[in-house]
Amino acid sequence: AVKRAGRRQVRRYHPEQDAATERFQVLARDLGHALARRELSLRFQPVYRLRDLTPVKAEALLRWSHPALGQVSPAEFIPVAERVGLIVPVGEWVLRAACRSALGWPGLVVSVNVSPVQLLHPEFGATVRGALHDTDLPPHHLELELTETAVLYEDDRAAATLQELRDLGVRVSIDDFGSGYSNLARLRTMPITGMKLDRSLTADLTSDQAGSFVHALTRAALEIARNMRADLTAEGIETPAHLSALRELGCPLGQGHGLCRPITAPELSALLAAPRTAQPEGA
Numbered sequence: 001a002v003k004r005a006g007r008r009q010v011r012r013y014h015p016e017q018d019a020a021t022e023r024f025q026v027l028a029r030d031l032g033h034a035l036a037r038r039e040l041s042l043r044f045q046p047v048y049r050l051r052d053l054t055p056v057k058a059e060a061l062l063r064w065s066h067p068a069l070g071q072v073s074p075a076e077f078i079p080v081a082e083r084v085g086l087i088v089p090v091g092e093w094v095l096r097a098a099c100r101s102a103l104g105w106p107g108l109v110v111s112v113n114v115s116p117v118q119l120l121h122p123e124f125g126a127t128v129r130g131a132l133h134d135t136d137l138p139p140h141h142l143e144l145e146l147t148e149t150a151v152l153y154e155d156d157r158a159a160a161t162l163q164e165l166r167d168l169g170v171r172v173s174i175d176d177f178g179s180g181y182s183n184l185a186r187l188r189t190m191p192i193t194g195m196k197l198d199r200s201l202t203a204d205l206t207s208d209q210a211g212s213f214v215h216a217l218t219r220a221a222l223e224i225a226r227n228m229r230a231d232l233t234a235e236g237i238e239t240p241a242h243l244s245a246l247r248e249l250g251c252p253l254g255q256g257h258g259l260c261r262p263i264t265a266p267e268l269s270a271l272l273a274a275p276r277t278a279q280p281e282g283a
């Protein structure tokens with residue numbers, strides 16, 4: 001009896017756990033209305049060719065402005081959307097909105113993050129085709145970013161869908177490379193056009209430590225990307241030191257707050273119209 005009471009107590013005295021459960025339920029409930037209530041929007045973060053800081057891509061990043069909670073981070077609400085099945089309609093909205101914006105930037109590739117749950121959905125291929133068809137966006141202007149997961153590397157349906165999308169001409173990149181689950185033997189066989197070096201790696205890069213592990217890992221990623229004829233984007237460039245280290249290593253592309261924060265579509269149009277607006281501080 002003592003034991004049981006103890007256990008009940010343990011459960012009762014974890015208010016932060018109750019709060020997390022309640023927050024999850026609130027987010028899950030309200031996310032169901034977020035689309036119809038126009039609370040979702042996209043920001044775009046330019047991806048630069050590091051050699052001359054020309055913008056060549058833009059990554060679409062989802063934002064949710066909750067009427068009571070304010071800005072909720074995608075790092076928090078995307079997992080909720082995945083758990084309750086809302087990632088499929090939300091993801092389709094993102095794809096269509098990103099494709100529509102991309103039409104205004106003919107020189108850029110627009111990248112869209114795709115959850116493994118979307119990739120595994122039987123209609124995902126058709127959803128991408130539909131978005132391209134309805135917006136008339138040429139497929140090679142769209143890039144899908146897939147985070148490394150067991151699904152990505154080991155699921156046959158995911159592999160078939162990836163090949164189908166590549167056959168259409170859509171670009172496919174591996175997001176957050178070097179930070180999670182990798183399967184290099186399988187990576188070799190995948191039809192990818194790009195890799196994105198996780199920002200935790202960029203954060204450790206400085207020019208004066210050329211012998212460090214993170215330099216070796218970056219060089220390895222560059223070599224793998226070259227071998228696969230894929231491009232490599234460094235995420236999370238925050239300082240001039242990050243930029244110069246990546247340039248010295250020969251990393252072709254990069255993005256980060258030190259170059260440009262995620263901005264609205266009209267802001268990106270203005271940035272593209274005004275040449276050389278985005279100079280990193282100190283570079």
Ligand code: C2E
Nearest residue numbers: 061062074075078094113114115236237238256257258262
């Ligand atoms: P991600 O795809 O790796 O996106 C990069 C994240 O790093 C973004 O966070 C971006 O705002 C942030 N970032 C960019 N530059 C810097 C920098 O210099 N320093 C730091 N510390 N951060 C930087 P955000 O927008 O909060 O998105 C977080 C994650 O949520 C994304 O990581 C992505 O996995 C997911 N996500 C965002 N939008 C979508 C979406 O439309 N669909 C799906 N499925 N996932 C999304």
Ligand code: MG
Nearest residue numbers: 059113145175
């Ligand atoms: Mg991404």
Ligand code: MG
Nearest residue numbers: 113147175176
């Ligand atoms: Mg990611």
Ligand code: MG
Nearest residue numbers: 175176196235
């Ligand atoms: Mg990433």
